[in-house]
Amino acid sequence: MIKEYITRQHYLDRVKPYIGKDIIKVITGQRRVGKSYLLFQIMDVITASDSEAQIIYINKELYEFDFIDNYKALLEYIKDRAEDKKNRCVFIDEIQDIDQFEKALRSLSAEGEYDIYCTGSNAGLLSGELATYLSGRYVEIKVFCLSYIEFLDFHKLQNNSGTFLKYIKYGGLPYLINLKLEDDIVYDYLKNIYNTILFKDVVKRHRIRNIAFLERLTIYLAHNAGSLVSAKKISDFLKSQKTNISPNVVLNYLSHLESAFFILKVRRSDIAGKKIFEIGEKYYFEDLGLRHTIIGYRQADIGKILENLVFLHLKRSGYEITVGRIGKKEIDFACEKEGERLYVQVAYMITDKAVHDREFGNLLEIKDNFPKIVVSMDEMTGGKFKGIKHVNIKDFLVSAF
Structure with a gap:
């Protein structure tokens, strides 16, 4: 042993x-x-x-x-x-x-x-x-994959931009401590884990016959991590690709991927009325390294990647999480734990007034007094705007909530 x-x-x-x-x-x-x-x-x-x-x-x-x-x-x-x-x-x-x-x-x-x-x-x-x-x-x-703090501890690395890039590229599976953190080595290992999860925990356990569709579904989810999707939307997309799969079959396959903890579903809620919407949800990956084995790591996806990281950090912290809606505006994460709430918006960079107004403005629509945070990769953060904190992603991931 x-x-x-x-x-x-x-x-x-x-x-x-x-x-x-x-x-x-x-x-x-x-x-x-x-x-x-x-x-x-x-x-x-x-x-x-x-x-x-x-x-x-x-x-x-x-x-x-x-x-x-x-x-x-x-x-x-x-x-x-x-x-x-x-x-x-x-x-x-x-x-x-x-x-x-x-x-x-x-x-x-x-x-x-x-x-x-x-x-x-x-x-x-x-x-x-x-x-x-x-x-x-x-x-x-x-139990979840390694948090950013655990990643630093396991790999004996400092909290800097180079380390953060390794974390978002390779994910947080603990065994990576035994490997050199280089693309070819890490992704060869992760591809084997992906195949094991897919074929042992999904195909074999649930007696999946249409393996080709299952693989196409994981590709679709990897491209659309953090986007609102529905079984019908996925079914319609596949029909446009000349693949005829009913929404019910899509739902079943999504459920099987969830059961293997490969993806995590987040439903939508109305913040004012606390109503849970039946249609439309977001899916995030338990481990970003596994997502990247499907479609590769791409800098163009950085917004989705950051959102996935923030979601996982909040999930590890014990929050129940929904995608919030207030009027016609969306809140990335409406979180609740032990009667307390937290609202979080995620952006790549606050580059101009339009982005600032969108990210902070959505949170300003919420009239309660619970904490509200905007998380981004901007290095110059730490201040507040009308009571809303602006936090750098690396600082957010080493903070307890």
């Missing part, structure tokens, strides 16, 4: 209150964002406080655990190895690959003699009937 790692304290702190508690800890996130290494960190915390604790570890990505393919085999494996100890801890990596795993989890939880942790690369892991089946027995901790 490889156990050398850089501690991701933010996530470890999320888990710590539940260590030793009779509740299942479910760690979810896109493939290769570091869920397994978070398990190793938790194991070390447990054994540091109790050297007698028993660790039972199952990793479904390893061939030696291939035979554990259903809940009965899972229970049998754990029971056969359980020792007569007070602190028995079970760690199951990529649990979604075990058929009806929820039955095993519920059984072990009901006994009250196991401290249970598991990871999954599928957002449907705890949805619908399964959530009901395990109701009240689990807590979910979502």
Whole structure:
């Protein structure tokens, strides 16, 4: 078991209150964002406080655990190895690959003699009937790719323009720490991850037949990250390209990509009435490096890239996020957490009065007293305009919200 790692304290702190508690800890996130290494960190915390604790570890990505393919085999494996100890801890990596795993989890939880942790690369892991089946027995901790602060820490880099360019070009998958940050090397690795997610977590899991359309859909989403789209709009575009795909099929494929945490959906809301609109949403990528493997990194896309980065930072910070609408004007991100709100506009550069009036003017339409921020790449920021902060993107990404 490889156990050398850089501690991701933010996530470890999320888990710590539940260590030793009779509740299942479910760690979810896109493939290769570091869920397994978070398990190793938790194991070390447990054994540091109790050297007698028993660790039972199952990793479904390893061939030696291939035979554990259903809940009965899972229970049998754990029971056969359980020792007569007070602190028995079970760690199951990529649990979604075990058929009806929820039955095993519920059984072990009901006994009250196991401290249970598991990871999954599928957002449907705890949805619908399964959530009901395990109701009240689990807590979910979502893990994302590296934040900008983590990227600086992992790669031992300073917060400057050169480092920021590396971050927006290559993304934040933790394994990049082992590679030279050069285009050919990084994108070869990321292409393999992209293929694994697409074919293992989407095609195989959901029995996708039209793989060509799925790949074209990811290309469309990469080009349109941060743009308002709908299933009908995508379907109409494909028809113009002589590909006849119904909106319902488009919706299904989008849902499958979401389930793999490959893309993240943001719905629209009316800020004044708090109404959620049913049609039209934006999609962002969990990792920008993976987006760039699809269509390449292009300076012309810098506005979309910055918006994606800001969205991810807000998401990691625990906000519920919508695309806000106030009258006929749009707010990039209307955020809410624990009853508090935050409104954020993102621009590449505030180059002239027209851009200034648009970005700040949209926020001025909101009449409440919650914080409002414009984020851009302008180096000369830090001031306020009518109470609205103007923040440089690098400073924003190292700030806590």
